[in-house]
Amino acid sequence: MAGVRAAVPDDAVAVETVWAAVAAEGEWIGAELPLRPGWSGEFLAALAGPDSSWFVADVGGRVVGGVFVQETGGVAHLGMAVLEGHRGAGLGRLLLNEAVRWARERGCHKMALEVWPHNTRARQLYASAGFVEEGYLHRHYRRSSGSLWDAVIMAMVLDTNSPGRT
Ligand SMILES: CC(C)(COP(=O)(O)OP(=O)(O)OC[C@H]1O[C@@H](n2cnc3c(N)ncnc32)[C@H](O)[C@@H]1OP(=O)(O)O)[C@@H](O)C(=O)NCCC(=O)NCCS
Numbered sequence: 001m002a003g004v005r006a007a008v009p010d011d012a013v014a015v016e017t018v019w020a021a022v023a024a025e026g027e028w029i030g031a032e033l034p035l036r037p038g039w040s041g042e043f044l045a046a047l048a049g050p051d052s053s054w055f056v057a058d059v060g061g062r063v064v065g066g067v068f069v070q071e072t073g074g075v076a077h078l079g080m081a082v083l084e085g086h087r088g089a090g091l092g093r094l095l096l097n098e099a100v101r102w103a104r105e106r107g108c109h110k111m112a113l114e115v116w117p118h119n120t121r122a123r124q125l126y127a128s129a130g131f132v133e134e135g136y137l138h139r140h141y142r143r144s145s146g147s148l149w150d151a152v153i154m155a156m157v158l159d160t161n162s163p164g165r166t
Pocket of ligand 1: 022028029080081082083086087088089090091092093094114115116119120121122124125128
């Protein structure tokens with residue numbers, strides 16, 4: 001059975017393993033190997049913290065993906081990853097739905113994320129969920145290879161009622 005659930009502290013090693021495997025691909029997420037020392041400690045702190053959360057994708061009792069959400073100033077920032085071999089099966093969408101639900105329930109006015117321009121799959125998922133491109137960062141992130149990667153900022157406004165000002 002595949003599904004998505006709130007993460008628990010016992011998921012720390014499994015989620016770190018997922019992050020390390022996706023980081024090892026060197027293509028899709030910001031994290032690179034080696035992961036920061038104390039990565040699982042940060043995971044546990046995010047789980048326990050008042051302004052952040054994790055959800056995991058579970059297939060037959062094995063964690064194969066996850067999404068973290070962190071609120072800053074009413075904006076929920078998110079990052080997600082699903083293990084190769086489990087992609088394209090709907091788990092990413094389920095994880096994203098949980099993140100959006102979390103942000104809405106907290107009363108966040110907006111969600112935001114950054115994605116590599118070449119990550120067509122992720123951009124497609126976010127766009128289909130209602131995220132729009134709000135900006136483009138040129139030569140913004142130094143990778144361990146030394147190259148400078150661009151990033152696309154995508155966001156979704158949740159509060160469309162409060163007055164705005166441009
Ligand atoms: C991006 C990622 C989280 C999406 O999760 P997933 O489980 O593969 O995606 P899903 O199966 O839920 O598909 C959701 C949508 O993504 C898009 N999508 C999925 N596979 C795709 C592909 N091969 N090409 C283009 N779009 C694709 C589609 O819009 C799809 O919706 P649809 O099935 O209704 O057409 C996952 O592929 C992943 O972890 N990739 C590597 C890490 C990564 O890119 N993280 C995001 C960093 S910003």
